[in-house]
Amino acid sequence: MKNxxxxxxxxxxxxxxxxxxxxxSLGSMAAANxxxxxxxxxxxxxxxxxxxxxxxxxxxxxxxxxxxTIKAVNQSVEGLKLDFLSALTGMSDRDIExxxxxxxxxxxxxxxxxxxxxEALVKLLIKYKKAVGWMTVEEFSExxxxxxxxxNVLSIDGKxxxxxGYVLNR
Amino acid sequence: MKTGPKRVxxxxxxxxxxxxxxxxxxVFGGDATVGGWAGIVLADDDKxxxxxxxxxxxxxLYVQAKPAEGWRFFGEVEAEHxxxxxxxxxxxxxxxxxxxYIERNFNTRYNFRAGKVFLPFGYWYRLHWHxxxxxxxxPISFNxxxxxxxxxxxxxxxxxxxxxxxxxxxxxxxNGPDVFGANQRTVDTFGSGGSFYLNRQLxxxxxxxxxxxGGHHAQTIRSDLLRENQRSTVLAAEVKYDGLETxxxxxxxxxxxxxxxxxxxxxxxxxxxxxxAVNFRYEQGDDLKNTRDDAQAxxxxxxYGLIYKPEASVLIKAEYRVDEYKNPxxxxxxxxxxxxxxxx
Numbered sequence: 353m354k355n356x357x358x359x360x361x362x363x364x365x366x367x368x369x370x371x372x373x374x375x376x377s378l379g380s381m382a383a384a385n386x387x388x389x390x391x392x393x394x395x396x397x398x399x400x401x402x403x404x405x406x407x408x409x410x411x412x413x414x415x416x417x418x419x420x421t422i423k424a425v426n427q428s429v430e431g432l433k434l435d436f437l438s439a440l441t442g443m444s445d446r447d448i449e450x451x452x453x454x455x456x457x458x459x460x461x462x463x464x465x466x467x468x469x470x471e472a473l474v475k476l477l478i479k480y481k482k483a484v485g486w487m488t489v490e491e492f493s494e495x496x497x498x499x500x501x502x503x504n505v506l507s508i509d510g511k512x513x514x515x516x517g518y519v520l521n522r
Numbered sequence: 523m524k525t526g527p528k529r530v531x532x533x534x535x536x537x538x539x540x541x542x543x544x545x546x547x548x549v550f551g552g553d554a555t556v557g558g559w560a561g562i563v564l565a566d567d568d569k570x571x572x573x574x575x576x577x578x579x580x581x582x583l584y585v586q587a588k589p590a591e592g593w594r595f596f597g598e599v600e601a602e603h604x605x606x607x608x609x610x611x612x613x614x615x616x617x618x619x620x621x622x623y624i625e626r627n628f629n630t631r632y633n634f635r636a637g638k639v640f641l642p643f644g645y646w647y648r649l650h651w652h653x654x655x656x657x658x659x660x661p662i663s664f665n666x667x668x669x670x671x672x673x674x675x676x677x678x679x680x681x682x683x684x685x686x687x688x689x690x691x692x693x694x695x696x697n698g699p700d701v702f703g704a705n706q707r708t709v710d711t712f713g714s715g716g717s718f719y720l721n722r723q724l725x726x727x728x729x730x731x732x733x734x735x736g737g738h739h740a741q742t743i744r745s746d747l748l749r750e751n752q753r754s755t756v757l758a759a760e761v762k763y764d765g766l767e768t769x770x771x772x773x774x775x776x777x778x779x780x781x782x783x784x785x786x787x788x789x790x791x792x793x794x795x796x797x798x799a800v801n802f803r804y805e806q807g808d809d810l811k812n813t814r815d816d817a818q819a820x821x822x823x824x825x826y827g828l829i830y831k832p833e834a835s836v837l838i839k840a841e842y843r844v845d846e847y848k849n850p851x852x853x854x855x856x857x858x859x860x861x862x863x864x865x866x
Contacts, residue, residue, distance in 0.1 A: 404686050404726050411728075414630045414683065421629050441728045446796050449834035453865055454654055456557060458640075459586065459596040459621065 385490035387513040388436055388520040390506045393481040396420050400507045403519050407441040409484070411451060412461035417484060424464040425485040427473060433466075436486055439520050474499050486520075489513050554587040558598075559653055559865040567857035580652075582620065594625040621672070631680040638674045642692040642717050643737045644756035644771050647671060652839075656791055657825050658859045659843050661771070662807045663785040668775035669739045669754045670698025670713065686723040692716060698741065713741030717756075724763075733760045752777040765793035773807075783808040783819075791829070801827035801841075809847070818849035835865040 390406065392398055398418040408414035409424045416422065426433050434445045441448070455461040467473045473485040474495060484506075492505065511518040560581045566574035584598035600620040623637030642648050646664045649655045664671075675696015682689045695714040717737030724730035735758040743750045758771040772786040785807020793799045802825070809821035827841040839861040846854045 402685075404723065405683070407728065408683070414681065415627070416630050443728050444796060446831070446834060447729065450831070453834050457559065457653060457865065458648065459584065459598070462555065462586070 385488065385493075386522045387489045387518070388432075388439070388486050388522065389489055389492050389513050390484060390486050390508065390520070391477065391492065391503045392417075392422070392484040392506060393477050394502050394504050395481045396422065396484075396504070398422075398484075398506060399504055400510060403440065403509050406484075406508065410437055410440060410464060411448075412455055412464060420482065423480070423483045425473060425476060425483050426464050426466045427470065427485070427487065428466040428468055435522070436520065439522075470495075474503070478502060553589075554585055556583070556585050557866060558583040559863055561652060561861060561863035563658065563859055563861050565658075565857065565859035567855060569855050569857075584621075592627050594627065595623075596625065597622045629680075631682055633679050635677040635679070636675070638672055639677055639694075641669055641671060641673045641694065641698065641715075641739070642677075642679070643669050643715070643739060643754070644717070644735060644758050644773070645760060645769060646771065652861060653837055653863050653865065656789055656801045656829065657803060657827050657841050657843075658839060658861045659825060659841060659857065661785070661787045661803070662805050662809045662821060662823060663771065663773040663787070666775075666783075666785070666809060666811050668773050668783070668785075669715075670711070670741070673698045673713070686726050688719075688721045690719040690721070692718075692737075710744045711741055713739055715739030715754075729762065729764055731760075731762045734758070735760070750778045765799075767791045767793075783810070785809070797831045799829040801825075801829060803827075809845075812845065813847055813849055813852050815849045815851065818847075820848040821852075822846045837861070837863045837865075 390401070396418075398420060401417055405414070405417060409417050409422070410426075412424070426436075434448060437443070437448050438445060443451070452461075452463050467476055467485070470487045470491045473487065477483050477485055478499070492500070492503075495503075505512070508519050509517075513520065558581070561579060563577040563579055564574060565577065566572075579602055581601040582598055584596065587595045589595065598619070598621045599617065601617045619638065621638055621640065623635045623639050626634045640647060646655065646661060647669070651660065652658050673694050673696045675694060677692060677694040677696075679690070679692045681691075693714075693716045697711055698713050715738050717735065719733060719735045721731055721733040724732065735756070737756045739754045741752050743752065753776050755774045756771060758769070760767070760769045762768075767790075769789045770786070772784065774782060774784045776782040785805065787803055787805035787807075789801065789803040791799050791801040803823075805823045805825075807821065808819040810816055810819050813819045813821065823843060823845045825841055825843040827839060830838040832838070840859070841861075842856070842858045844854065844856050
């Protein structure tokens with residue numbers, strides 16, 4: 353027997369709302385998949401990093417992370433590289449470029465080395481071990497299990513990708 | 523060192539070529555980069571009544587190479603006044619070695635350099651003028667070269683971090699050319715010193731920082747006619763808060779049997795938009811280089827400037843500067859300049 357207090361709506365009335373909610377949910381998941389994760393070889397023993405320390409490493413003013421001498425590696429995706437550095441340091445693209453121009457002219461440092469794609473990055477991390485790189489959550493999830501098993505996804509200031517306050521959420 | 527500058531520089535330029543070959547050759551890793559920057563100046567002053575002049579100055583070419591892990595070469599040559607048109611005359615340029623060193627990197631805290639380097643003494647000396655300095659004209663302290671601009675010898679340096687605070691240190695020993703009172707390499711100099719830069723990021727931001735710096739340099743100058751001990755000290759502070767950048771530097775200099783000299787400047791720069799800044803510098807001090815009477819060497823200078831960076835590697839600057847002197851025989855002078863530089 354139908355409950356007289358229950359209000360029912362024809363499907364055609366709520367369908368647009370359901371579609372919109374679904375799209376928003378998928379959009380949110382897609383955005384989460386584009387969050388950036390910082391990865392390093394498990395041999396480094398690093399699992400959590402300080403945001404400022406990671407920023408210094410990628411700005412080439414320090415060569416250490418968590419007490420380990422390590423090499424920062426970028427992917428050569430120009431927009432994404434600047435997005436990553438900007439999110440990490442709070443600097444504008446122009447500030448970042450000016451910073452590296454100044455470093456280069458003083459002879460004090462230069463841009464971290466770059467690799468073409470995630471596959472090259474993973475090969476480098478596995479080969480050299482004392483290196484750190486970044487990729488999207490989606491790219492990490494698509495890695496073969498044997499690759500993922502030797503990589504640590506680093507939390508930054510104790511927060512992981514997707515978590516509220518994670519600095520590299522996009 | 524009795525050797526003339528041209529002979530020394532040609533030998534060192536040859537070394538840069540060797541460094542370039544070492545860096546490019548695949549046997550050594552092939553990890554070499556070549557770069558540099560070039561500038562042109564249009565300027566005028568009312569010192570001698572001459573017309574505005576155009577000067578292709580300076581041009582730098584450098585090479586960096588990492589022949590092995592933990593080792594780095596850096597070499598840079600400079601061509602000054604490649605061609606100059608001043609009051610209708612054309613002058614020849616000078617080609618010389620600006621820096622050449624080998625660096626051993628252990629970690630962020632301990633590193634060593636050997637060769638010819640910039641002296642890390644205060645802020646202005648560390649900057650690679652004119653691309654990184656706010657103005658084309660140099661502060662009184664730098665113009666008088668209280669300490670040598672370069673050091674040829676050994677340098678140790680490193681940085682210690684603690685949270686959002688960092689402490690960078692430098693120690694050096696060597697023979698610094700172009701020292702105060704001895705602009706020729708016909709005299710022997712020997713100097714040593716140290717400096718520090720204590721930096722704090724406010725709220726962990728890279729765009730909000732407070733920094734204090736200090737340094738001391740002592741040197742002995744010796745020639746057939748002169749033997750003199752000189753001491754220089756610098757204390758400085760720099761505050762960057764979003765688009766506002768302020769800096770204060772105070773230099774002191776003393777030498778045997780003569781009075782102590784000092785100069786200071788305060789500089790304020792504000793980035794109105796991300797690529798356009800206005801700049802003002804006020805300075806006071808003993809300007810022995812530009813006054814006729816050492817006993818009345820006090821000078822004051824004001825500098826107003828605009829800085830425009832259409833790209834990170836392109837710089838356009840304009841500056842208007844006024845110098846006033848205590849000595850009534852030294853007239854007030856005005857100068858202006860336009861500067862365009864490109865990094866490649």
